[in-house]
Amino acid sequence: MNKPILVIEDDQEVRSALRMVLESNGLKVIEASNGKEAIEKLRSGISPSLILLDIMMPIMDGWDFLSHKATEPNLAWAPVIVCSAADRNHPLAHLAVEFLPKPMNIDRLLRTIETYRKDS
Amino acid sequence: MFSISDEELRRVDLELGRRAAVAGITQPMIYLAYRYLVDFPLGIPRFLDAIGFVLYVMSFIRVSSYLIQRKDIPKFRTSVPWRDIFRSSAYGLAFCWGAIGVSSLLLYGGSFPFFLAVLIIFGTFSLSLHSYGHDLVMTRLSTLLIVVPIILTLFAQRGPNYLALAFILIFGLLYLQFLAGNAHKLFWEVLQSREMVHVQRDQLTAVLDAIPGFVFWTDGAGRYLGANRRLTELYGVTSQDFVGQNLGSLITDREMIKLFEKFLASSESEFVADTPFVTATGSRWCLVAMRKYQRSIHTYVVIVALDIEEHKRAQAELEAIQVQAQESARLAALGLMAGGIAHEINNPLQVIRSLAYVLKRNALNESKEKSTADALQLAGQLATQIDDTTNRIARIIAGLRDFARVGDGDPIEEVNFSSLLNEIVQMAKMSQAASGVSIEIDPFDEKLTFACRRTDLGQVLINLINNAIDASLMNENPTERWVRLHVSDKGTDIEIRVMDSGPGIPENLLDKIMLPFFTTKFSKGVGLGLSISSSIIKQNHGSIGIDRTSPHTCFVVTLPKLQNEKQQ
Numbered sequence: 012m013n014k015p016i017l018v019i020e021d022d023q024e025v026r027s028a029l030r031m032v033l034e035s036n037g038l039k040v041i042e043a044s045n046g047k048e049a050i051e052k053l054r055s056g057i058s059p060s061l062i063l064l065d066i067m068m069p070i071m072d073g074w075d076f077l078s079h080k081a082t083e084p085n086l087a088w089a090p091v092i093v094c095s096a097a098d099r100n101h102p103l104a105h106l107a108v109e110f111l112p113k114p115m116n117i118d119r120l121l122r123t124i125e126t127y128r129k130d131s
Numbered sequence: 132m133f134s135i136s137d138e139e140l141r142r143v144d145l146e147l148g149r150r151a152a153v154a155g156i157t158q159p160m161i162y163l164a165y166r167y168l169v170d171f172p173l174g175i176p177r178f179l180d181a182i183g184f185v186l187y188v189m190s191f192i193r194v195s196s197y198l199i200q201r202k203d204i205p206k207f208r209t210s211v212p213w214r215d216i217f218r219s220s221a222y223g224l225a226f227c228w229g230a231i232g233v234s235s236l237l238l239y240g241g242s243f244p245f246f247l248a249v250l251i252i253f254g255t256f257s258l259s260l261h262s263y264g265h266d267l268v269m270t271r272l273s274t275l276l277i278v279v280p281i282i283l284t285l286f287a288q289r290g291p292n293y294l295a296l297a298f299i300l301i302f303g304l305l306y307l308q309f310l311a312g313n314a315h316k317l318f319w320e321v322l323q324s325r326e327m328v329h330v331q332r333d334q335l336t337a338v339l340d341a342i343p344g345f346v347f348w349t350d351g352a353g354r355y356l357g358a359n360r361r362l363t364e365l366y367g368v369t370s371q372d373f374v375g376q377n378l379g380s381l382i383t384d385r386e387m388i389k390l391f392e393k394f395l396a397s398s399e400s401e402f403v404a405d406t407p408f409v410t411a412t413g414s415r416w417c418l419v420a421m422r423k424y425q426r427s428i429h430t431y432v433v434i435v436a437l438d439i440e441e442h443k444r445a446q447a448e449l450e451a452i453q454v455q456a457q458e459s460a461r462l463a464a465l466g467l468m469a470g471g472i473a474h475e476i477n478n479p480l481q482v483i484r485s486l487a488y489v490l491k492r493n494a495l496n497e498s499k500e501k502s503t504a505d506a507l508q509l510a511g512q513l514a515t516q517i518d519d520t521t522n523r524i525a526r527i528i529a530g531l532r533d534f535a536r537v538g539d540g541d542p543i544e545e546v547n548f549s550s551l552l553n554e555i556v557q558m559a560k561m562s563q564a565a566s567g568v569s570i571e572i573d574p575f576d577e578k579l580t581f582a583c584r585r586t587d588l589g590q591v592l593i594n595l596i597n598n599a600i601d602a603s604l605m606n607e608n609p610t611e612r613w614v615r616l617h618v619s620d621k622g623t624d625i626e627i628r629v630m631d632s633g634p635g636i637p638e639n640l641l642d643k644i645m646l647p648f649f650t651t652k653f654s655k656g657v658g659l660g661l662s663i664s665s666s667i668i669k670q671n672h673g674s675i676g677i678d679r680t681s682p683h684t685c686f687v688v689t690l691p692k693l694q695n696e697k698q699q
Contacts, residue, residue: 022482024520028482031486069567070609071610075567096477114480117485
């Protein structure tokens with residue numbers, strides 16, 4: 012029960028602000044500063060209940076992360092909410108369950124997390 | 132119009148004729164003198180007459196052979212009329228024939244067939260010697276070899292006194308031959324010099340007439356000595372109309388005359404300036420160059436005025452286009468960054484929203500979970516963070532405003548390079564394209580400062596970094612997409628290297644990439660970034676190029692640390 016939420020975001024201030032929000036709502040948080048770091052964490056056995064994903068990031072961006080995640084069955088199951096004003100018509104857009112453009116309304120973010128979070 | 136006229140050249144021809152005549156007349160005079168002094172034995176006078184005659188025939192042959200040989204030079208025939216050539220050579224011939232006629236026919240009643248026979252024999256001999264190439268020594272020697280033994284033999288028969296006289300005669304002849312030879316030599320040299328003058332005059336005239344501008348030359352007092360065809364045609368005059376006249380007789384532009392007079396009075400030997408030049412057809416921009424030259428004690432001046440009206444206009448148009456292009460490129464870069472700008476501002480907004488949420492939640496839940504003091508402390512921290520984050524947004528907006536602004540009128544200021552580069556990198560990261568590309572700055576002296584226009588350099592750097600980002604995105608390995616910036620202090624200069632992990636620029640394009648409108652990213656750019664960067668760098672007295680030895684694409688910008696405001 013209560014698996015962590017993986018926040019993939021290159022902006023350290025945004026990461027820690029989201030952490031405060033999520034933790035104040037009793038959710039555990041794991042951070043990754045780019046797609047590559049996130050993939051490594053997932054491969055190391057971390058099993059998040061949901062992923063909050065930024066798109067514009069150095070080293071490995073959000074789209075690359077989605078495409079990598081889709082090709083590895085072990086990582087594929089966690090739902091992804093894209094936290095960015097990214098293009099919803101992107102060929103990989105179907106790999107995300109929801110798109111929330113920044114600055115996200117926190118209540119809506121929490122509701123969406125509740126909707127898609129998979130604790131089991 | 133060349134200042135040496137055909138009339139002068141004709142005078143040279145006639146002078147040559149006179150000299151030939153002098154050479155011709157000295158010989159018969161000496162011959163006549165010894166003919167009266169010496170009582171020749173029977174039969175000898177006629178023979179000696181023949182020898183004397185031969186000498187004059189040779190003069191004739193020299194002139195004739197010259198004329199025959201010069202036939203193959205068309206310039207000679209066209210520049211000097213045949214009648215002048217004949218007239219000049221006729222001087223010499225008239226004296227020769229006159230002397231022969233008088234000495235032979237009057238004194239001895241010599242027969243014409245005899246003279247004719249001698250003429251043919253010695254004429255052929257002399258011509259054959261000439262065919263070796265005007266060898267005057269050979270000609271003279273051949274004459275003496277025939278004459279000297281005959282004189283010695285004949286005089287020796289008459290006794291020692293006559294032998295002494297013979298020696299005097301021989302030395303006299305040798306001296307005369309020497310004089311005649313010198314005259315001939317001079318004759319040849321002057322003819323050849325004149326020919327050279329002809330050729331050089333024609334060449335120089337062609338060069339002057341080919342110059343797309345006005346060329347004229349004056350003496351030290353500003354009197355015309357000549358002008359090229361373009362100028363004389365412009366005023367519809369010939370050389371006679373203005374040569375010797377003052378400068379103002381042709382050039383009516385007061386400014387130009389003032390410029391000329393100032394130059395003439397100065398100690399400068401050269402003067403070059405762009406200036407409007409009022410001619411009969413209106414005012415044109417001209418590149419005026421004047422140069423003084425000395426010939427013995429006289430000073431002369433050559434003035435060249437090249438019409439650069441078209442060049443000036445094209446230059447002004449190019450400058451206007453460059454300004455527009457710079458503006459377009461700036462706007463295009465802003466357009467490309469629009470998505471990134473939104474992202475960059477939305478991130479701090481997200482922080483503010485999140486912190487505000489936590490703050491609100493903290494306020495509502497304070498009695499349940501935390502002590503009042505803890506809640507207040509947290510509230511204070513959150514408020515500070517929110518304040519900091521709004522500053523972050525303000526900085527981004529200020530940076531954008533700086534970039535969007537035209538910086539031409541900006542002063543040159545001392546710029547901390549580290550802070551400028553960090554700002555620019557932040558800006559570059561805003562670009563949508565920068566996603567997935569790591570931009571690194573190699574450590575360098577953070578105190579490094581240098582003088583430049585901040586906006587100018589910013590634009591160059593953002594162009595280079597954006598290009599590098601685009602290039603590195605072409606690397607198929609997503610983890611190998613990077614841009615690296617390396618700054619080094621080179622004493623008087625600062626060197627900035629922008630490297631990327633892209634596939635590199637093909638060798639055949641290396642020379643073209645700085646050209647305006649050259650692009651390899653057709654869908655993304657118009658090909659102005661590098662050409663504008665290059666022109667900005669040049670304006671700042673720096674250079675921009677590619678390090679071809681680098682394993683990765685590496686642009687190198689070099690800028691002097693000190694900029695002279697006046698040069699801008």
